Amino acid sequence: MPTADFHDWFAACRRRNDYRVTRVPFAQLDGWSFEPDTQNLVHRSGRFYSVQGIEVNTDRREVHTWTQPIIVQPEIGILGILVREFDGVLHCLMQAKMEPGNVNTLQLSPTIQATYSNYTRVHGGNSIPYLKHFLSPRRGRVLVDALQSEQGSWFLRKRNRNMVIETTEDIPLHEDFCWLSIGQLHELMRIDNLVNMDARTVLSCIPFATPTDRLSTPDSDSFGAALANSLSSSSRALHDRPGLLSWFTEFKARHVLTQRLIPLGKLRNWIRTAEGIHHEQGKYFTVLGVDVEATNREVSHWAQPLLAPRSQGILAFITKNIDGVLHVLVQARTGAGTYDVVEMAPTVHCAPDNLGEGSGDPRPHFLDYVLTARPDQIRYDVIHSEEGGRFYHAQNRYLVIEADDDFPIDVPDDFIWVTARQIIDLNQHGNYFNVEARSLLAALHTHALW
Numbered sequence: 001m002p003t004a005d006f007h008d009w010f011a012a013c014r015r016r017n018d019y020r021v022t023r024v025p026f027a028q029l030d031g032w033s034f035e036p037d038t039q040n041l042v043h044r045s046g047r048f049y050s051v052q053g054i055e056v057n058t059d060r061r062e063v064h065t066w067t068q069p070i071i072v073q074p075e076i077g078i079l080g081i082l083v084r085e086f087d088g089v090l091h092c093l094m095q096a097k098m099e100p101g102n103v104n105t106l107q108l109s110p111t112i113q114a115t116y117s118n119y120t121r122v123h124g125g126n127s128i129p130y131l132k133h134f135l136s137p138r139r140g141r142v143l144v145d146a147l148q149s150e151q152g153s154w155f156l157r158k159r160n161r162n163m164v165i166e167t168t169e170d171i172p173l174h175e176d177f178c179w180l181s182i183g184q185l186h187e188l189m190r191i192d193n194l195v196n197m198d199a200r201t202v203l204s205c206i207p208f209a210t211p212t213d214r215l216s217t218p219d220s221d222s223f224g225a226a227l228a229n230s231l232s233s234s235s236r237a238l239h240d241r242p243g244l245l246s247w248f249t250e251f252k253a254r255h256v257l258t259q260r261l262i263p264l265g266k267l268r269n270w271i272r273t274a275e276g277i278h279h280e281q282g283k284y285f286t287v288l289g290v291d292v293e294a295t296n297r298e299v300s301h302w303a304q305p306l307l308a309p310r311s312q313g314i315l316a317f318i319t320k321n322i323d324g325v326l327h328v329l330v331q332a333r334t335g336a337g338t339y340d341v342v343e344m345a346p347t348v349h350c351a352p353d354n355l356g357e358g359s360g361d362p363r364p365h366f367l368d369y370v371l372t373a374r375p376d377q378i379r380y381d382v383i384h385s386e387e388g389g390r391f392y393h394a395q396n397r398y399l400v401i402e403a404d405d406d407f408p409i410d411v412p413d414d415f416i417w418v419t420a421r422q423i424i425d426l427n428q429h430g431n432y433f434n435v436e437a438r439s440l441l442a443a444l445h446t447h448a449l450w
Contacts, residue, residue, distance in 0.1 A: 100306065107196040110199050146430050149339055193395065244418060257334055286310065306392040381399050383398070
């Protein structure tokens with residue numbers, strides 16, 4: 001499918017199906033209720049997920065103790081892309097999928113994007129296409145299979161199985177699915193709110209297929225050449241693998257994160273009304289309810305709570321050419337629901353509107369450098385949505401910034417320089433990089449290909 005034809009196909013998918021998402025009070029959330037004793041927001045089946053309270057204590061954030069609502073979803077879902085070679089080029093089977101929290105309703109998602117409750121059909125709805133390729137015994141060759149985290153700020157220790165399965169079968173093509181090359185997908189990742197979070201995290205797990213000979217030609221820009229060198233297994237990194245892993249392990253061993261679930265009704269500084277749960281300062285996020293209709297989902301009508309951020313975030317990698325090798329500056333970061341104390345996160349990872357007087361939060365390192373970057377320093381700048389199945393109109397600005405030569409190599413001890421090859425190698429395993437860093441890793445791949 002040529003890329004121009006993709007846009008026509010995607011528009012046809014939108015026209016072919018009917019979608020409606022309506023905000024409703026909690027009392028109109030069919031199947032959901034607040035438990036009498038805890039006031040936790042739960043589904044009558046006892047499955048899917050719940051909204052509970054959490055008390056967090058850590059020495060890894062500017063505010064050491066706080067409470068907040070959090071999504072508790074102990075099930076491990078599947079985010080999977082089925083791939084196949086056509087004329088020697090690897091293609092991915094992608095889906096035009098509606099999620100109730102998407103700002104534009106329809107986005108491009110993996111072949112499979114399903115919780116355990118969904119693919120075991122707790123909802124009593126239709127089966128999920130192509131699921132058999134991802135369940136054991138699976139029909140195909142496993143290329144990627146790793147447990148990866150989701151947003152630690154809003155989920156409690158939530159992980160999904162990120163999978164890439166290669167097939168050689170001729171399989172029927174459902175009308176809301178299409179085959180796209182990896183190059184096309186990275187081209188589409190330059191468009192705001194098109195490739196969804198679940199697709200980006202799986203794409204980040206696929207090792208770069210970078211045309212290093214093209215990037216290394218004399219007429220290529222210095223950023224591209226440094227990126228090509230960064231992808232080489234023989235490139236010299238500022239920190240070797242044992243040193244990088246020791247830095248990461250030291251942060252997990254030396255620092256503290258305790259997470260204690262508490263009744264939603266016992267949260268400090270949070271207010272519940274008939275239509276939402278929000279912070280008394282009007283910051284951070286709101287928990288709200290929606291009623292949903294979609295003609296091409298496994299269930300055509302349902303209701304659910306969603307978490308709605310109050311403002312857009314900034315997620316940025318700062319990169320630097322160090323001795324001809326592109327390095328990326330990552331930080332060790334803790335969230336309320338982080339699985340194991342810290343994960344490696346983008347250089348800048350914040351919602352600027354949550355800062356300021358009374359927040360207790362000092363300005364994050366390097367935020368001003370990112371916000372004042374010149375146009376020639378900005379190598380990637382796209383608005384991407386977060387998980388539309390749990391978050392309502394959650395958008396973040398994703399940036400890759402090329403630092404000037406005078407940007408310091410010496411950085412605060414909770415930051416470290418890594419090469420693209422080091423990120424790719426570690427990302428084949430879970431619990432190293434948070435989901436936002438993985439989206440930016442996919443963005444680096446986008447630059448490598450385009």
